[in-house]
Each structure stands twice: as C-alpha cells, then as structure tokens.
Amino acid sequence: MESDTIIDHGEPVRQFSVLLPNRAGALAAMVKLLRSQAIEVIGLSVQDSRDATVARIVVSDPEATEHLFIEKGIPHTTCELVVVAMREAGPGLLQCLDSLMIAETNIDFAYALLPCPEGQSMLAMHVEDYEFAVAILHQSGFRLMYQEDLSR
Helix, strand or coil: CCHHHCCCCCCCEEEEEEEEECCCCHHHHHHHHHHCCCCCEEEEEEEECCCEEEEEEEECCHHHHHHHHHHHCCCEEEEEEEEEEECCHHHHHHHHHHHHHHCCCCEEEEEEECCCCCCCEEEEEEECCHHHHHHHHHHCCCEEECHHHHCC
16 A cells, blocks of 8 residues: 555654653652643553663643653653544454454554543554554544544
8 A cells, every 4th residue: 555545634643652760659750740731641551670660651742741851851752653442442452453464564562541532442552554554444444543632
C-alpha cells in the first residue's frame, strides 16, 4: 500500500517514555508536576526494574508536556501510537489483533488507556509501521482516535 493513499485524520497520539528512579512516590511526583500545569495523564504503562522505572504515558497536552519536561530537565523520548476505540473489549480486541495479523504487521507493545469521553475502551499500540497500521484498521472499520480526540 502506498503511503500517499492514506487519508490523514488527525495528529497521532504521542507517548512519552520517562525514566524514573525506582523509589516510592516517583510516579506520583511526576503526575503531580503534570497536573500542576493542567495536564492530565490518560494512559499509563509502567515497567519496573531494580534501579529505575520506565513510565510510558499518554497525556492530554503533549506540547505542554514536552516544554515542561525540557524546562525541568526530565529526560524523555516520544513515539507515535495507534489508538483504537472499541465498543466491546473482548470481541473488539480480537478483531483488531486479527486485522493486524492478517496484514502481517507487528505490535511492539500495547496497553489500555482510560476510557474516552463517550465511555468506550481504548487500546494504545506502538506498531512497526504507523501509517500502514492506521490504513489497515481504518479499512477494517475500526474507530481510530487521534490526539485531538484525547485532549480534554
């Protein structure tokens, strides 16, 4: 599939990966810092290790988060996520995964986000080819969410 055939529906959802010290309260301190700037965490995945924790977060205002992290010297990386809204978590999840499997595209990692304003479940996925996965899921009838859909 050619990338010029893909219709752009919005800004991709940006995920921040932040390295936190593995100590009590580190994650809470980061969330408090974000909330002090009226930024809400709407998705979270934490991978713990002995010395450090990698927190993957999706926020309501990625631009303000980027500026805040730079201003405070908080090391981070960003990546684009495909986010799918589902009416039914069980059947919807399997159909989504099957669509990507049939298209032979890989999911690097995935996690659930807090429900969208309409109450639907949302699945955030980092995939090997963002544009290809968006096209496949769109053609398969899935409702894709973009950053403007998540900013509250």
